[in-house]
Each structure stands twice: as C-alpha cells, then as structure tokens.
Amino acid sequence: MGEWACYGVGNRLMFGFTLQRDGSYLDGDQKKAGAYTYNSGAATIAFRGGPMDGQTGRKASATGFELSRTVSCELFRYLTVLGRNHPCPSY
Helix, strand or coil: CEEEEEECHHHCEEEEEEECCCCEEECCCCCEEEEEEEECCCCEEEEECHHHCCCEEECCCCCEEECCCCCEEEECCEEEECCEEEECCCC
C-alpha cells in the first residue's frame, strides 16, 4: 500500500501511482485507474486496467519491484528541506 514511484535509466522518475488497500490503484493524478494483484509466492504484482494494464512486476517485495530490465518501482520517499517535501529516489 502507499505511494510508489517508477524510475528508468539514469534513475529518472518516469511515473507514480498509489496502491490502495482494497486492491485498486490510483494513477499519478490520484484518480482510480485499475486493480492489482500481489502474489507473495511468485513475488509478482500484476496490474489490470488503467495506465499499467497488463504490466507485471517481478521480484516484488514490500519496498519495490522490477517492471523490466530498465524500469524499477519503489515506495516513494520524500526528503523534507525547509519545510517542503521533495522526491528522494534511492541510489
């Protein structure tokens, strides 16, 4: 659950989404987009509907997963500087 960010080559932010407790996900504009299914045994997360329709993340854990060789997604973190939140990708 929570807000996720996906990064491509060079650790560039590509897109974000939010996983909801009810099995749905919201797109980057926080509008209902589709559904997801997490399979802990296979360590996958599969998306149906919305912009991620047909995508399956592999090596899925509570902190991240891979969509492809060049795209990975992780829980989105913020770095607070002078009272403002800024994206903080992991390196």
